[in-house]
Amino acid sequence: MSIKVIVAGFKGRMGATAVDMIKEDKDLVLAALLDPFAKEKEIDGVPVFTDKRELSQFSADVWVDFTTPKVAYENTHFALENGFRPVVGTTGFTKEEISELIDLSASKKIGGLIAPNFAIGAILLMEFAAKASKYFPDLEIIELHHDKKKDAPSGTAVKTAELIKEVRSYKEQGAKDEEETLPGARGAEFDGFRIHSVRLPGLVAHQEVIFGAQGEGLTLRHDSYNRVSFMSGVNLGIKKVVKQEQLVYGLEHLL
Amino acid sequence: MSIKVIVAGFKGRMGATAVDMIKEDKDLVLAALLDPFAKEKEIDGVPVFTDKRELSQFSADVWVDFTTPKVAYENTHFALENGFRPVVGTTGFTKEEISELIDLSASKKIGGLIAPNFAIGAILLMEFAAKASKYFPDLEIIELHHDKKKDAPSGTAVKTAELIKEVRSYKEQGAKDEEETLPGARGAEFDGFRIHSVRLPGLVAHQEVIFGAQGEGLTLRHDSYNRVSFMSGVNLGIKKVVKQEQLVYGLEHLL
Amino acid sequence: MSIKVIVAGFKGRMGATAVDMIKEDKDLVLAALLDPFAKEKEIDGVPVFTDKRELSQFSADVWVDFTTPKVAYENTHFALENGFRPVVGTTGFTKEEISELIDLSASKKIGGLIAPNFAIGAILLMEFAAKASKYFPDLEIIELHHDKKKDAPSGTAVKTAELIKEVRSYKEQGAKDEEETLPGARGAEFDGFRIHSVRLPGLVAHQEVIFGAQGEGLTLRHDSYNRVSFMSGVNLGIKKVVKQEQLVYGLEHLL
Amino acid sequence: MSIKVIVAGFKGRMGATAVDMIKEDKDLVLAALLDPFAKEKEIDGVPVFTDKRELSQFSADVWVDFTTPKVAYENTHFALENGFRPVVGTTGFTKEEISELIDLSASKKIGGLIAPNFAIGAILLMEFAAKASKYFPDLEIIELHHDKKKDAPSGTAVKTAELIKEVRSYKEQGAKDEEETLPGARGAEFDGFRIHSVRLPGLVAHQEVIFGAQGEGLTLRHDSYNRVSFMSGVNLGIKKVVKQEQLVYGLEHLL
Known part of the structure; x- marks a missing residue:
């Protein structure tokens, strides 16, 4: 079993740390990278994108999101619509947005995770x-x-x-x-x-x-001690959401 | 709500500590004391017995047992037969005895607890x-x-x-x-x-x-630090067994 | 080397604990016991006194004092005058009393210890x-x-x-x-x-x-955890004062 | 009082950390930098040297040395000869070298420190x-x-x-x-x-x-947690050696 993962916001500190974590886990495959600030077309054979719309026909299992409050909702929506299970560490979602995303995931019968704390x-x-x-x-x-x-x-x-x-x-x-x-x-x-x-x-x-x-x-x-500690939570999230049929809010619901 | 409690083995260290604990909890009433080594007929108004058969018509809710491996099985059996929920800290029960006591409690629809560890x-x-x-x-x-x-x-x-x-x-x-x-x-x-x-x-x-x-x-x-620490487990056991319909082995099943 | 010790105030909790400690240390000998409330004449072969004056001709090395603030000064004075090195756990000495006792000990060239804390x-x-x-x-x-x-x-x-x-x-x-x-x-x-x-x-x-x-x-x-912990300090005090030529205030001066 | 400090081996990890520490302490002045691998002539106004002989007429109080076992002995000798108190974190000195350096420092009446551990x-x-x-x-x-x-x-x-x-x-x-x-x-x-x-x-x-x-x-x-922790020891060494009249081996001698 190998899970294909897209990382959105890979130029940020958390996103970059997530990329490292994914590369080191042999059960995970880094499928694509997304960041509006990216200059590269490809890193170590992994395709790089600057606009999420280019990923609409892409094949992947999970969408890891460490972007900004401003785009995270839209990204999560996009991920669910395109069959990528979202694992989102960005904060700032409203209650209404969370409810709506849970309903959307349930209608699509795919898992997902929005977590304010990954430790x-x-x-x-x-x-x-x-x-x-x-x-x-x-x-x-x-x-x-x-x-x-x-x-x-x-x-x-x-x-x-x-x-x-x-x-x-x-x-x-x-x-x-x-x-x-x-x-x-x-x-x-x-x-x-x-x-x-x-x-x-x-x-x-x-x-x-x-x-x-x-x-x-x-x-x-x-x-x-440092932000690396969040990565075991992200790793767990990735492996759990592929088995779920609905998005959850809070990592505690997957423990 | 006040729970009437019999303490069997009240002359031993654990039994005596249990008596103190019961007296200090206003939700519990010390109803009777049992110990073959007792000389008193009554302590602070609480009747004292040396033979369990004298308690067969007694009215109480819970039977706390800190006796010896030799008599504990028989005591627990007696308690269940007479409608007292047993809370037993004595060790040395065989698997067969535990199974049989669980079945007996289930048939009577009353709770009970046998615990090797009350901490x-x-x-x-x-x-x-x-x-x-x-x-x-x-x-x-x-x-x-x-x-x-x-x-x-x-x-x-x-x-x-x-x-x-x-x-x-x-x-x-x-x-x-x-x-x-x-x-x-x-x-x-x-x-x-x-x-x-x-x-x-x-x-x-x-x-x-x-x-x-x-x-x-x-x-x-x-x-x-000391054996007093077991008493919060005994206290919890007493309050939980009156709500159960079957005996359990191990305090963890009531947490 | 075995040090002969008098315990004054042996009927109190600290005094009694000191007696136990002295008995267990093979380098120490319990020489006499003093307490106005004592009824015994002898305990396990150790002579018991109720008035310190009876000890004026007694032979001993150290005077352990766990009495009361009221008599401790007088006791310490008496001990120094009679050649017993005082090890005093009683509190309530004034600065003047301490100065005077230090001077007295120096003139006699014998050690001593007054300690508000033996831990x-x-x-x-x-x-x-x-x-x-x-x-x-x-x-x-x-x-x-x-x-x-x-x-x-x-x-x-x-x-x-x-x-x-x-x-x-x-x-x-x-x-x-x-x-x-x-x-x-x-x-x-x-x-x-x-x-x-x-x-x-x-x-x-x-x-x-x-x-x-x-x-x-x-x-x-x-x-x-408990008052037994003070006894290693009393023990140390006893063994140190026999080598000193002056009384000190505070166990830290002997560490 | 401000102490002028030369850092030898400033291109290494420890040397670079020492430079940062000195810059942040207003009682210390970074007077010169030495490293054979240096390309710069000057860094933030501080002169940079690649050969210690260029420093023989230089005016400074302390010589911090985080170089290599191979050159540390010679550097320390040079520092003492030129009136710079050495504070040396490089390891690998023989007992004979240490003795000789102590004697040299004593004859010059200047302090110094060689420390295998600065924590x-x-x-x-x-x-x-x-x-x-x-x-x-x-x-x-x-x-x-x-x-x-x-x-x-x-x-x-x-x-x-x-x-x-x-x-x-x-x-x-x-x-x-x-x-x-x-x-x-x-x-x-x-x-x-x-x-x-x-x-x-x-x-x-x-x-x-x-x-x-x-x-x-x-x-x-x-x-x-990390090597920054050694810097409080280096800082202490710098401030102590200027008051000493002889080199010591081991930071414990300055505590």
Whole structure:
């Protein structure tokens, strides 16, 4: 089984990283490259296009898209119309666009994936944390990032906290008469639990969820070092969508 | 909703810890105590029995059993016959006994639980580790215990490794030409991955499963400090079995 | 070499734990026990006293004191006068008392130790953290305690922060335009760095100091599970004071 | 105070990284660049040389050397003769060469540094681990590296173990009747303690030394992500050697 893949937006950083990943996987074949900024006609024997319409009669299984919010919707639509399963990492889709693309894919009976986050590890961490919070309602989140990051807590920490909130029974944690002798020591409050943000040079993007109960503890940690980490999610997406009959939003639906 | 609970084997360490846990939970009522070694007739208003037959007409919802392998099967049978849902932490059941007790419970349409391990955290860790290994086949297990422990690796580490083996695609990890300049440095080999056993005074029972992939890492850790930690599993078992219509073997089936 | 030790306050928790420790060390001999609440005349062949004056002609090398703030000063004075090197874990000495006791010990040329904290691990952590902060001025402290603790941050964390402040070049850490979308996320500010306090059931007393620099990180962590951990410090104190010619305040001076 | 620095070997990876570091530090001035492979005469106003003899009348304070083992000795000699304090990261010096260079520096009363390892964090970790092992003789080392690494344990782990061995009282750790049900689980034996080597994709170079004692634990961890981490050591070396009156071998002597 070898899956033929088109990469749209291959001149960008994510697109280029996806090209490398596809070349290294012997189950995948790089079938075509698309980018309006491309000057080449062919790279290592792979045809290069600058306009998607040139691909309408092309034969391929999957359309990987790391383009821009502006063209991603149109590209995904085009891919579905032409029988290419879309695997889309571009963000900025509206709810209406997603709904419409899901309906289109269902009518064509072909799979697809639009994912705001391709880091399998981060997605597993969130899923595990939410499940554990059902049994261990006492928890705290510590997220650690490089010291150039402006916002605290991180978007991932907030997303994790929200997923936990959906399933955890509300509990106001900590001692009733707790007192901060230095303000902020106990971190940010969210639904009765706490979130702490560490910022240090040398760090990239890390998150720990710590659960405590009488006589035991459970700690879940994800470390993200660079964008290569997204590629296992893209790879998984490519291999899963060829077996699906409908587009999904969010990589978690394929795990 | 308040659940009436009988504790069999309340003179033992686990039984006594269960009694404490039940008393502290306002949703549970300690209905009766059973132990052949009991001298009391009543403790804090709760009737005490030395022979289970005295309980045949008793009214209660759940039968918690921390007795001995010798009597546990008979006790569980008795509980089911008399309409008490058994929650059993005693080990030593044969496969045939478990099958028979499941059938009996199904015919009576009442729930029950026989669990070799009540540590929810340890069970969640195994479940999460197995799931993560599907996406991250590169992993190592580090288990850490006090330095009086004789066997290495720990039973929990081996159980975790077996659960991982069931779902992970086999992979021989490490560099092909890897060399140990000090023998044993790379740990024990299991299905292509490695297990390391740390033994130090001060430690109790801890386990880490570390996953690595291009540009990211995922670490799952469970710390167990004392037997109190089993009680959240017993508590969960009590509350779940009253809603079930059949006995199950293994707490994981109620998570 | 075997050191003869008197334990004052042996009926208290710390004193009793010290007695156990001394009995288990073959280099130490339990010579006498003192406690006003003692009823026994002798325990396992060791003479028991209720009044320190009965010990004035006694032969021993070290006086371990876990009594009360009220009598500890007088006891330490008595020990020095009678040639017993004091190893004192009782708190509440004034600066003047400490000065006077140091002078007295120097005039007698015998060693001694008054220590507010006997946890060697905690003291080493502080010392290492302070030294590392000279080279890695970017750091954060995370301290983790059980959820009955009222104050945050912990006294140990504040002490650690103060020791760091003495040697670290001041630096305002984090991004200049950093913003908390949930207040408190970035923890408590202390001398330009941050302290975070985690409170969870199951935890006892733990502290991490995390240093970050371009391309590297250094993490120092101490875990304290119970009061037994103080005994290695008491043991070390006993063995060190017999070689000193003056009393010191603080176990760090003997490390 | 601004220190004028010559960088020899600026065309190599380490030399180029050193140039970047010097430019970013306002206390340092890049005075000259030397490399036989250089084509430029000047870079951003800094004169470029291909032969060290052209620098004999040059005015500068420090000579940073990241050249090759073949020329490093001669370069260091040249630097000392001409009043430039050498800070040398090139390896391959013989003991005799080092002795001679130290003598030469002492006769000239100028400082200098030859360092096989510039990672301050790694050096601090070793120093702290050795000190802690005096008080906590029970320890294990876990080192974690990428899965392309051939040798186990790592050179740093062996170096750390040797430094610990020098100061720790020998102790055969673990239970006397310990048994490996899977061979290698307990890791490599070194002086009675154990070393474990983890190899996973995504990891770079990490080391943990875990100490255990009754009721407490101490964990020291160093994470190294890339060669930028060496530059804080080079920077420190530059600023220290101008205050010294003799060359030293090993960055630890300047910490």
